[in-house]
Structures are given as C-alpha cells and as structure tokens.
Amino acid sequence: MSQEGGKILMIDDDEDVLLAAKMLLKKQNHQVLIEKNPNKIPFLLHNDTYDVILLDMNFSKDITSGKEGFYWLEQILGHEPNAVVIMITAFGDVEMAVKALKMGATDFVLKPWQNEKLIATINTAIKLKHSYLEVDKLKKAKEMLEEQISKPFGDIIGDSPAIKDVFTIIDKVAKTDANVLILGENGTGKELIARAIHQRSLRKDKSFVSVDMGAITETLFESELFGHKKGAFTDAREDRPGRFELANGGTLFLDEIGNLSMSLQSKLLSALQSREVTRVGANQALAVDIRLICATNMPLQKMVQEGTFRQDLLYRINTVELQVPPLSERMDDIPLLAKHYLNYYSKKYHKNVSTIAQEAMDKLKRYPWPGNIRELQHAIERAVIMTDSASLQESDFLFSRSMNNMTSTNDTLNLDEVEKTAIVKALSMHGGNISKAADELGLTRASLYRRMEKYGL
Structure with missing residues (x-):
C-alpha cells in the first residue's frame, strides 16, 4: 500500500x-474522483x-487521433501550469506519446495497463507533484527571506547598560x-530583538517569518497562518502555504500577540501543542518544526x-x-x-x-520619546528630507513646541x-x-499610525 x-x-x-x-x-x-x-x-x-490527473486521449467524438486529449491537456495546463497529467490511450504510438510530453504531459500509459505499472507511474507522479509544491514553498520562503534581509536596520544599536542586559539574555x-x-x-x-535571537541561533540558515497578529482578521487567520488549498474559499485561486509552513525549520515571530481574540488564541494553541x-x-495535517518568538506591548498577566x-x-x-x-x-x-539613522537616510x-x-543632539537627549526608537527614526528621516544644510540643526526638529504645549493647546490655533x-x-500618557493612545484619541490603530507618520512621531 502507498505510504x-x-x-x-x-x-x-x-x-x-x-x-x-x-x-x-x-x-x-x-x-x-x-x-x-x-x-x-x-x-x-x-x-x-x-495531485495527479489521468486523462484519456480519445473520447467518443474522436476515437484514434488523440486531438480531444491534446485539447483538454492544453486546457488543464492553461489553468494550472504545474498540473501533473498522465495521458491514457488504447491506440498509443511513439509520435503521440512524444507530442503529449512536449505539450507538458508528465507521462503516458496504454490501455489495457498492467496494475503494478499504473500504480508505480501514479506514485512517481504524486512525488513529482509534491516536489513542485515544495519548490513553490521554497520560492515563497526565499522571497520572504530576501524581503527580511532588505530591511534597512538589521541589528540592534546601543551601548547603554539597559540594552547590554538585553544582549546578555539574547546570548543565553x-x-x-x-x-x-x-x-x-x-x-x-x-x-x-527577535531577529537577533534567530541570527544567533542554530536555525540562522533557515527562514525568519514575521507575522503581525494585530493586522490579521478573524476570517483570514487560519489561511494566513496555516495556508489553504485552491478553491477552499472564494479568493483561494491557488494552493498557498501558511506562515507556519514557511517558517518550518526556522523561526516564527508572532508580533502583537496580545491582540488575538480568545477563539483565535485557541486555534493557535492547538497548532503549537x-x-x-x-x-x-x-x-491532511502537516508536521512543522519551528522556534516560536512572540512579542506584545500589552500586559498579558493582567489579561x-x-x-x-x-x-x-x-x-x-x-x-x-525578555x-x-x-x-x-x-x-x-x-x-x-x-x-545610524542619519547615515542611512x-x-x-x-x-x-x-x-x-551639538545643540540639536542635546535637544534629542532632552525629549522624552513617547514613541521610542521608531519616533526617533521618523524624526531623523524628516529632518534629513527637509534640511538644506550639511549638518542637522536644533531647528530641524519640531517636536519641542508640541512638548511645551502639552499642558495647554491655547497658544496655537x-x-x-x-x-x-x-x-x-x-x-506620553500611555507610555x-x-x-491605548488610539482609544484615548478616538482613533483606530491604523489612523493613529498614519498621523504619527505624518508628524514624524
């Protein structure tokens, strides 16, 4: 029996x-079927x-020429270029077999067939189909890996005692x-931090797959994380591996995990267990081997x-x-x-x-940075874009007026x-x-992010 x-x-x-x-x-x-x-x-x-399509070459309209079979072979491959098609005919000859293979058929069998030969041919074809799927998965993983490599800042920068403590934990x-x-x-x-852990791990040569859990809707959760088969739902036009599969052998990073609903938490837990x-x-379930790293800004213990x-x-x-x-x-x-950001931008x-x-640097060091490093990054980017000088000046950073007006907005209209x-x-109020800041302002997270981008926060 086939395994x-x-x-x-x-x-x-x-x-x-x-x-x-x-x-x-x-x-x-x-x-x-x-x-x-x-x-x-x-x-x-x-x-x-x-996995495999067995297609007769000759139907009732045309018993010997194979034209109908060639037509349907072309239709199948037009719909799915990686389809594995085995042609069947009782009137096969070398020319017909060669033509079918040139058109994209995987193999060719004659009726009446030998059972052992047919079984062996199909099992080989199934392995070929699975190899196509694996190549497709590797392609997608490679694309994700290249995308991650192209990220502008690939390492953690800092020399303070606080960040050195983080380095120590990463190494351990x-x-x-x-x-x-x-x-x-x-x-x-x-x-x-998650990337640094991956890059120093035994899985560093495999994929690091990042998922923003806060951006995944309830309806797309399983498709995004676990993948889907073609035709599983309206927009499922092709087989697609999920993030778990793409991270197989490597690291899966689930950001904003605190935003998951209880029902989605249950589905995630089941896959992890x-x-x-x-x-x-x-x-059919697929076994996955991942190293899991999660992140959140939410108080999970309190939740x-x-x-x-x-x-x-x-x-x-x-x-x-951590x-x-x-x-x-x-x-x-x-x-x-x-x-670092100055050189990059x-x-x-x-x-x-x-x-x-120096005056500009002193100003940067006085500001409380409620948006943390991301806010600093955006401030430097905006300053580089707007300046006409070879050196960034204190006037190139505009957040001080906002900070001075935090107790009152009456000074400006x-x-x-x-x-x-x-x-x-x-x-600042919500650290x-x-x-929480979006809730305070009556905005969605996406709307707040857009405004932060607008103002360089």
Missing part, C-alpha cells in the same frame, strides 16, 4: 475503465486541486529552542486575570520572558541611534548630511499643531502604547 495517498482525478468515457481504476487506486490509499464527461474538466479544476537563549516572549512598548525594537497545521480546505488571554497559551509562549527597555531608559544610546535620499549639531500635540500627549 502517502494522493488526490487523483480520472477522466475517461469508458465507465468500466473508470470503475476498475478507482477500485485499484483506492486500495493504494488514494482518493479518486472519476468523470466520464471531459466538458466538466473546467468545473472540476475550478473547485478543487489534484539564542542557542536553545526555548520559546521567547518579548515585552516592551511600541517602537522599542522588539522585532529586531500538536506541532501540526492543516491547510484550509485540506484533510489572564481579566479572562481575555488564555493562561495555557501564555505558559506555552513564554518559556523565557523585557525591552523604552528609549527613555537608554538615553545614552540616542547619539549612536541618531547617527542621507544615503537613501541622496543628501549630503553628515553631522548633527493651527489644527496640525493641535492634533500633533494631542497625539504626543496621549502617547507609548499605540492601542
């Missing part, structure tokens, strides 16, 4: 042939995917496969007490807990960070800006300044927590 069954579609106008093949192949653990009418092929392909946990929970305010660099995922629309976060999930994700300090606790790192925008004046002041105040 791993496949899904097979067989199209032939001879019902006896269809039934005989179905009985034979079902004994080999294959799932077999049979169809007499080739005109139903488009419908069948639209509604499901198959990186070489293990322990699950890590990274806690910290928004903009503190939690994803960079079983170390298996099932694509939407599929029946457990309030009944909004599962305690068993918290136990599963925080074998090691607290990332806010920028206000590592002010000694501001010159290093500011110069000067190159990016082709500007000859090479230094930051400029709507942009009033809005910016309110955002800075809300961020840089985007979700």
Whole structure:
C-alpha cells in the first residue's frame, strides 16, 4: 500500500475503465474522483486541486487521433501550469506519446495497463507533484527571506547598560529552542530583538517569518497562518502555504500577540501543542518544526486575570520572558541611534548630511520619546528630507513646541499643531502604547499610525 495517498482525478468515457481504476487506486490509499464527461474538466479544476490527473486521449467524438486529449491537456495546463497529467490511450504510438510530453504531459500509459505499472507511474507522479509544491514553498520562503534581509536596520544599536542586559539574555537563549516572549512598548525594537535571537541561533540558515497578529482578521487567520488549498474559499485561486509552513525549520515571530481574540488564541494553541497545521480546505495535517518568538506591548498577566488571554497559551509562549527597555531608559544610546539613522537616510535620499549639531543632539537627549526608537527614526528621516544644510540643526526638529504645549493647546490655533500635540500627549500618557493612545484619541490603530507618520512621531 502507498505510504502517502494522493488526490487523483480520472477522466475517461469508458465507465468500466473508470470503475476498475478507482477500485485499484483506492486500495493504494488514494482518493479518486472519476468523470466520464471531459466538458466538466473546467468545473472540476475550478473547485478543487489534484495531485495527479489521468486523462484519456480519445473520447467518443474522436476515437484514434488523440486531438480531444491534446485539447483538454492544453486546457488543464492553461489553468494550472504545474498540473501533473498522465495521458491514457488504447491506440498509443511513439509520435503521440512524444507530442503529449512536449505539450507538458508528465507521462503516458496504454490501455489495457498492467496494475503494478499504473500504480508505480501514479506514485512517481504524486512525488513529482509534491516536489513542485515544495519548490513553490521554497520560492515563497526565499522571497520572504530576501524581503527580511532588505530591511534597512538589521541589528540592534546601543551601548547603554539597559540594552547590554538585553544582549546578555539574547546570548543565553539564542542557542536553545526555548520559546521567547518579548515585552516592551511600541517602537522599542522588539522585532529586531527577535531577529537577533534567530541570527544567533542554530536555525540562522533557515527562514525568519514575521507575522503581525494585530493586522490579521478573524476570517483570514487560519489561511494566513496555516495556508489553504485552491478553491477552499472564494479568493483561494491557488494552493498557498501558511506562515507556519514557511517558517518550518526556522523561526516564527508572532508580533502583537496580545491582540488575538480568545477563539483565535485557541486555534493557535492547538497548532503549537500538536506541532501540526492543516491547510484550509485540506484533510491532511502537516508536521512543522519551528522556534516560536512572540512579542506584545500589552500586559498579558493582567489579561489572564481579566479572562481575555488564555493562561495555557501564555505558559506555552513564554518559556523565557525578555523585557525591552523604552528609549527613555537608554538615553545614552540616542547619539549612536541618531547617527545610524542619519547615515542611512542621507544615503537613501541622496543628501549630503553628515553631522548633527551639538545643540540639536542635546535637544534629542532632552525629549522624552513617547514613541521610542521608531519616533526617533521618523524624526531623523524628516529632518534629513527637509534640511538644506550639511549638518542637522536644533531647528530641524519640531517636536519641542508640541512638548511645551502639552499642558495647554491655547497658544496655537493651527489644527496640525493641535492634533500633533494631542497625539504626543496621549502617547506620553500611555507610555507609548499605540492601542491605548488610539482609544484615548478616538482613533483606530491604523489612523493613529498614519498621523504619527505624518508628524514624524
């Protein structure tokens, strides 16, 4: 019996042939769908995917030339270029076989077939299909890896005691496969910490796959994380591996995990416990080997007490807990960070800006940075874009007026300044927590992010 069954579609106008093949192949653990009418092929392909398609070359309209078979072969490959199609005919010859293979058929069998030969041909074809799927998965993983490599800042910058404590923990946990929970305010660099753990781990040559859990809707959760089969839902136009599969052998980073609803927490926990995922629309579970790193700015322990976060999930994700300090606790790192971003954005925008004046640097060190490193990054980017000088000056940084007006907005009637002041105040009030600041301001998280981008916060 075949160790791993496949899904097979067989199209032939001879019902006896269809039934005989179905009985034979079902004994080999294959799932077999049979169809007499080739005109139903488009419908069948639209509604499901198959490991192997067995296609008769000659139907009732044309018994010997194979033209109908060639036509339907072309239609199948037009719909699914990686389809594995085995042509069947009782009137085969070398020329017809060569033509079918040149058109994209995988193999060619003659009726009446030998059972052992047919089984061997199909098992080989199934392995070929799986290799196509694996190549597709590797391509997508490579694209994600290249995207991650192209991120502008690939390492953590800092020399303060607070960040050195983080380095110490990274060195201790990186070489293990322990699950890590990274806690910290928004903009503190939690994803960079996760990448640093991956890059120093035994999985560093495999993929690092990052998922923003706060951006995934309830309806797309399973598709994004576990993948889906073609036709599983309206927009599922092709088989797609989920993030768990793409991270197989590597590291899966789940950011904003505190934003998951209880129902989604349950689905995530089930996958983590079983170390298996099932694509939407599929029946077979796939084993996955991942190193899990999660991050949040939310108080998960308090959420457990309030009944909004599962305690068993918290136990599963925080074998090691790592607290990332806010920028206000590592002010000694501001010159290093500011110069790093200055160099990057000067190159990016082709500007000859090479230094930051001492008065400007002092101003950066006095500011409380409620938006943390992300806010500093945006402030430097805006200053580089707007300056006409080779050195950034104190006047290139505009947040001080907002800070001075935090106790009162009556000094200005400029709507942009009033809005910016309110955002800075809300961020400061909630320690840089985007979700809470957005609630305070009556905005969605996305709307607040857009305004922060607008004002360089």
